[in-house]
Amino acid sequence: MKRLLLLTLTAIFIVSLTIAALPTTSAHADGCLDNPNTGGCRAGLPVLQYQTLLDEMLLHKEPDVRPLPPNEPEISRFAFRRLSNPNGTEVFNAPNGTVIRTIAAGFNYVSVEGQQDGWIKINEGEWVRESDTAVTRPSSFSGVFVNPDSKYTMAWIVYPVKPAVAPGYAENPDAQRLEKYTRVNIFATVVVNGYNWYLIGPDAWVKQIYVGKVLFIDRPEGVKGRWFAVDLFEQVLVAYENDTPVFATLISSGLPEWSTNEGTFQSWTRLRNGPMSGAEGQTDFYSLENVPWTLYFDNSISIHGTYWHDGFGYRHSHGCVNMSITDSHWVYKWSEDGGYTLPFVHVWSSGEYRGE
Incomplete structure (x- = not known):
């Protein structure tokens, strides 16, 4: 996402490599980053490591997920x-x-x-x-049904970008541009000057500021049934059935001035739709009619549908968890159909913002 991990750097330039679903490998590949495609290097990695990953990239070109179809009748209701x-x-x-x-x-x-x-x-x-x-027309974005046994971490591109040929490099002008909400697998991670760089395909690296990753967590104590985990760092919500992840999507949580609180909450009421307003008399005054599919979980903070922006994957709200119309409708109905009308919401962060 659009942030840095807080890392203790013992040198100006540190590189480490981990390969998802394979044994963790450390690579001090400074030479490969300086000369990414010469001297036994390929795409900024030692050629043997890259060749192993290349076979995997060709086998797993797309994430092992099933998209939730956009709910056109619901989207049309909120024009x-x-x-x-x-x-x-x-x-x-x-x-x-x-x-x-x-x-x-x-x-x-x-x-x-x-x-x-x-x-x-x-x-x-x-x-x-x-x-x-x-x-205005609401966003048609929607999340995915996940496979908890997927070999690689899935992510969305959250801002259009052309991949670089090696970690730490500028965009490759000859590369195909990845549009917002493109789904990718992450095959390796290299840290360059405090930023994660992700290998998402052959000779294709993207900086973490362009990516929202789906990360799974253990069920918090006392939580049962159908519940939701909101990762503020990645701006991703995952729906769980007990210990099994079922669904994942991008969200927009509170801006720094109105950050969404971390913790484990049980939602206390749900509304099919209702008005929301705030900051009257201030420059950030807002008034929104018929905000749909709302689950209140932290006093006035809620998960709800959003028809007024298409910036999922970035912080955007006054504290609530914004979702697309399609996703919020699914979350609302899925929890209700499972008999959990007041589901738990666990808000956490897989990293810390260091800057924008």
């Missing part, structure tokens, strides 16, 4: 309008009618209940000018 007037939005009692209130400028979305000659009906007896709104 809302953003209030875009920087001076605030006047609300009228009818088209060309009387102003009855003003919605302050901020991060505000409204549902469309009707349209008439350049006017948008947002509630009974409430209309706004269509010119004060902007059309």
